[in-house]
Each structure stands twice: as structure tokens, then as C-alpha cells.
Amino acid sequence: TTHYLFIVVVAVNSTLLTINAGDYIFYSDWAWTSFVVFSISQSTMLVVGAIYYMLFTGVPGTATYYATIMTIYTWVAKGAWFALGYPYYFVVTPGWIPSAMLLDLTYWATRRNKHAAIIIGGTLVGLSLPIFNMINLLLVRDPLEMAFKYPRPTLPPYMTPIEPQVGKFYNSPVALGSGAGAVLSVPIAALGAKLNTWTYR
Secondary structure (H helix, E strand, C coil): CHHHHHHHHHHHHHHHHHHHCHHHHHCHHHCCCCHHHHHHHHHHHHHHHHHHHHHHHCCCCHHHHHHHHHHHHHHHHHHHHHHCCCCCCCCCCCCCHHHHHHHHHHHHHCCCCHHHHHHHHHHHHHHHHHHHHHHHHHCCCCHHHHHHHCCCCCCCHHHCCCCCCHHHHCCCHHHHHHHHHHHHHHHHHHHHHHHHHHCCC
């Protein structure tokens, strides 16, 4: 019971992190400038819960199941905004599932090797999640126009949407997000594995 409660708590908290990282789930006006922060936070949060869950069950496929739980929770939040009158594409639901599938594939291909799942799988999650979510962002119709047309009610005056200055700070948000995500996902995956070990004691 403790294991399953932990899984639910991590899934709920990862969803809350999604809501707060990158403004609100890739909130359109800051989508490009917050992309790196979002990539790092999401890849690390995904991998800690997915590794814990997968090693707990020992069955490849559970990481994808965990990512599906996160996705469903976030779609509920997206539906709430849609019900308030915001356009369907105002909030973008992150693409966790493809990255989790890579993690499951690594665990399966290495014959359920825990260390390979942490090192190889964690790296694949950190590298792939920013790429999948950049594709996600490209599907948003004119993000800047959306930001001005549908401002978030709680948006303070000093955060008025401005023209993103992506190139001014770094050349490629995908490269930076992927690199940082891949580097950080490995120790975070190790933490997930450690949490799994602790709960057995």
C-alpha cells in the first residue's frame, strides 16, 4: 500500500510541477523563454517517478504507465482552462509518454538491468523530452498573439508578455534543455532507485 501511495503522490506532485514550471504548462507568452527550465524540471521529475515505479514492479512498461497517469492529470487541468473559455491550444500538455517508452525499452533491452535503466534510460529521457515538447510547442498557433489575446487572469503587470529574446541568451533552447536534462536525469534516476531501495527496508 505504501508503494502505491508513493506512486500516486509522485504523480500528483509531478503534475503540480508541470503547472508551475514554464509558467503554466507552456503558457504561450513565455513558452520559448521558459523552455529550458521546463525541460530540466520535467525530465528529472519524470525519471525519478518512472524509475521508482519500474523498479518496484520489475516490469518494462510501467514507466509508460506512470507517464500516462501524469498526462491524464494534466489533461484534467487543461480541461479546466478550456471550460473557462480559453482556446484549446492555450495550454499544451507535455509529451512524457514517448520518453517514458524509451526508458521502458532500455530496461527491457538490457534484460532488466537497473544500472543500465538509470544511466542509459535517464540520459534518453533527458535528451528526448525537450525534443518532443519542442514539437509540441510548434503546434501552438502564434504563441505571442495568443498571449496578448488571452492573458492569464493572475498575470501580474510586470510580467506583461514581451517579444521573446531567445537568441540573446543562448543559441538553441532545445540543445541546452536536452543537454542539461540528460546530465541531470541520471543522478535523479539514481535517486528514484534509492527511494525504491529505502522503502523495502
